[in-house]
Amino acid sequence: MLVVHHLESSRSQRVLWLLEELGVPYDVKQYAHNKKTMLAPPDLRAVHPLGKSPVITDGDTTVAESGAIVEFLIERYGDGSFVPVAGTPERRRYTYWMHYAEGSAMPPLLLKLIFMRMAKGPAPFFVRPLVRSIANKVMSTFVDPQLALHASYIDTELAKSEWFAGKEITGADIQMSFPLEVLCSRGNLGESVPHISALVRKIHARPAYQRALARGGPYKL
Numbered sequence: 535m536l537v538v539h540h541l542e543s544s545r546s547q548r549v550l551w552l553l554e555e556l557g558v559p560y561d562v563k564q565y566a567h568n569k570k571t572m573l574a575p576p577d578l579r580a581v582h583p584l585g586k587s588p589v590i591t592d593g594d595t596t597v598a599e600s601g602a603i604v605e606f607l608i609e610r611y612g613d614g615s616f617v618p619v620a621g622t623p624e625r626r627r628y629t630y631w632m633h634y635a636e637g638s639a640m641p642p643l644l645l646k647l648i649f650m651r652m653a654k655g656p657a658p659f660f661v662r663p664l665v666r667s668i669a670n671k672v673m674s675t676f677v678d679p680q681l682a683l684h685a686s687y688i689d690t691e692l693a694k695s696e697w698f699a700g701k702e703i704t705g706a707d708i709q710m711s712f713p714l715e716v717l718c719s720r721g722n723l724g725e726s727v728p729h730i731s732a733l734v735r736k737i738h739a740r741p742a743y744q745r746a747l748a749r750g751g752p753y754k755l
């Protein structure tokens with residue numbers, strides 16, 4: 535049986551969603567964040583040396599890195615679905631968004647999380663005002679403008695087609711779902727990104743997404 539090593543409220547939610555879309559049976563092994571460090575528990579390192587989630591085991595194959603997992607599952611179980619035909623413009627868009635999700639969209643979102651925690655988190659009282667002011671300055675001068683730039687770019691691209699790679703849902707939408715959800719919860723974007731908001735609503739309404747949520751447990755970003 536395929537096993538998803540699933541860290542609560544994390545990127546692995548999209549792997550559960552893909553498995554539900556593909557109708558592949560799977561088991562979920564649940565892991566919780568360390569409340570203080572927010573890191574995954576050390577037992578995940580027994581599955582993969584980096585100890586990050588998602589990671590899956592399918593028979594004697596272990597696959598880590600969400601984009602690699604999405605591609606592996608589509609190749610092994612997709613029967614031609616969830617990936618556009620090779621050599622087409624849709625396939626190039628698919629490849630682009632598959633890489634963009636972790637390579638370009640996630641870094642500023644991660645910075646936002648770190649600096650938000652710095653601005654609000656505990657610090658010795660004599661340096662607290664300084665720490666907060668540095669964190670707020672980095673957010674306002676670098677992180678927030680970068681997020682706005684990415685959000686506006688993604689929104690403009692989404693205005694051109696129903697899904698990221700064209701008319702059909704593909705692995706690129708699965709892979710992009712996590713940065714979009716984080717952007718919606720962390721990006722302070724309000725009504726400025728109607729196409730992103732509409733796509734996230736459309737994703738959340740899919741029965742397979744709902745089943746994945748029920749399997750994965752709490753999902754708070």
Ligand SMILES: N[C@@H](CCC(=O)N[C@@H](CS)C(=O)NCC(=O)O)C(=O)O
Binds near residue numbers: 541543587600601
């Ligand atoms: N680029 C990797 C990122 C993996 C990653 O950082 N996962 C986070 C969860 S969203 C994690 O495991 N965090 C806990 C830790 O680093 O210990 C992927 O897409 O799989």
